[in-house]
Amino acid sequence: MTQPEPTLSVVVPMFNEESVLPLLAPRLRAALDELGEAYEVVAVDDGSTDATPAVLAGLRRGWPQLRVIRLRRNSGHQAALTAGLFRARGDYVASIDADLQDPPEAIGEMLRLARSRGLDIVYGVRHDRSTDSPFKRWTAGLYYRLVRRLVGNSIPDQAGDFRLLSRATVAALRELPEQRPVLRLVVPWLGFPSGEVSYVREERAAGRTKYTLSRMFRLATDSITSFSAAPLRMATWLGAGGVVLCAVLLVVVFVAYLLDYTVAGWPSLYVAILFLGAVQLLCLGLLGEYVARIYVAVQGRPSYFIGSDTLESDRTVNADH
Numbered sequence: 001m002t003q004p005e006p007t008l009s010v011v012v013p014m015f016n017e018e019s020v021l022p023l024l025a026p027r028l029r030a031a032l033d034e035l036g037e038a039y040e041v042v043a044v045d046d047g048s049t050d051a052t053p054a055v056l057a058g059l060r061r062g063w064p065q066l067r068v069i070r071l072r073r074n075s076g077h078q079a080a081l082t083a084g085l086f087r088a089r090g091d092y093v094a095s096i097d098a099d100l101q102d103p104p105e106a107i108g109e110m111l112r113l114a115r116s117r118g119l120d121i122v123y124g125v126r127h128d129r130s131t132d133s134p135f136k137r138w139t140a141g142l143y144y145r146l147v148r149r150l151v152g153n154s155i156p157d158q159a160g161d162f163r164l165l166s167r168a169t170v171a172a173l174r175e176l177p178e179q180r181p182v183l184r185l186v187v188p189w190l191g192f193p194s195g196e197v198s199y200v201r202e203e204r205a206a207g208r209t210k211y212t213l214s215r216m217f218r219l220a221t222d223s224i225t226s227f228s229a230a231p232l233r234m235a236t237w238l239g240a241g242g243v244v245l246c247a248v249l250l251v252v253v254f255v256a257y258l259l260d261y262t263v264a265g266w267p268s269l270y271v272a273i274l275f276l277g278a279v280q281l282l283c284l285g286l287l288g289e290y291v292a293r294i295y296v297a298v299q300g301r302p303s304y305f306i307g308s309d310t311l312e313s314d315r316t317v318n319a320d321h
């Protein structure tokens, strides 16, 4: 390799994007050439089954800054992104979708902002999603509301996976023991100084969305369960509610029994079933509480990070928890 060490890496995960690549390549290249930085583009071919590998091979011949990483099988957007991030060599690493929904020209703006204000993370924030379908906007809105509620407010609204990270941020991500990090949640959680660049979300330049409903659902469940044990605790609440309800009904049934409003045998059966159901839920919830603790322990995330402005520390992950 005769290429100089890049100061900027751009990671592009792609799955079956043969139709969009011929549009992406010239636009991305023009935007990056203009910056006058030593850059590299890390294309992560997420096990495409169409002509994507061939198109990439063709592009590589005339574009020395293009690196291609191919995943053996389709592993999903987040996994492809992670693979690219960890192999990027630049001082700053941007990530962008292949379908030109995010404008490559904004990467320069992100880089300038990061440098001028000394930021480690710059999010691309979609202020206008009018080109996305109403269904996509609705599900996205629901996703961000739910996730912000469960994870906390540190997540910028409407920030997807179009962003710029510093070397230090990528290194911190690497230190996490997690196998399947949901990047858009883990990145803000790292707590580095961050800024935003707003942009207009464009329509997909070609091809079809690779995010099927089941993939969206998977991302949502991964997002919630990777940051919150709340769903595990639901049984506790349901069980507790059941016990209260049972107590109230016990009174109602008893009164009905006294007034002779019941069929013989019904009150005892009714209360017994309700009571057992509630006790079962309560026990499940209790189990859930322990599973939740195991889950947090197994995740093994450090409970805090030392900031870069601390005198002795060199930003390494602190492990004494």
Ligand code: UDP
Pocket (backbone or CB within 6 Å): 012, 013, 014, 015, 016, 017, 046, 074, 075, 076, 077, 080, 096, 097, 098, 099, 101, 208, 209, 210, 211
């Ligand atoms: N993608 C990927 N692997 C997958 C699914 C998607 O690498 O299994 C890529 C895809 O090629 C695109 C990006 O992830 O570059 C975002 O996907 P898409 O545009 O289909 O999602 P949407 O914008 O509709 O949410």
Ligand code: MG
Pocket (backbone or CB within 6 Å): 097, 099, 101, 204, 209
């Ligand atoms: Mg897209």
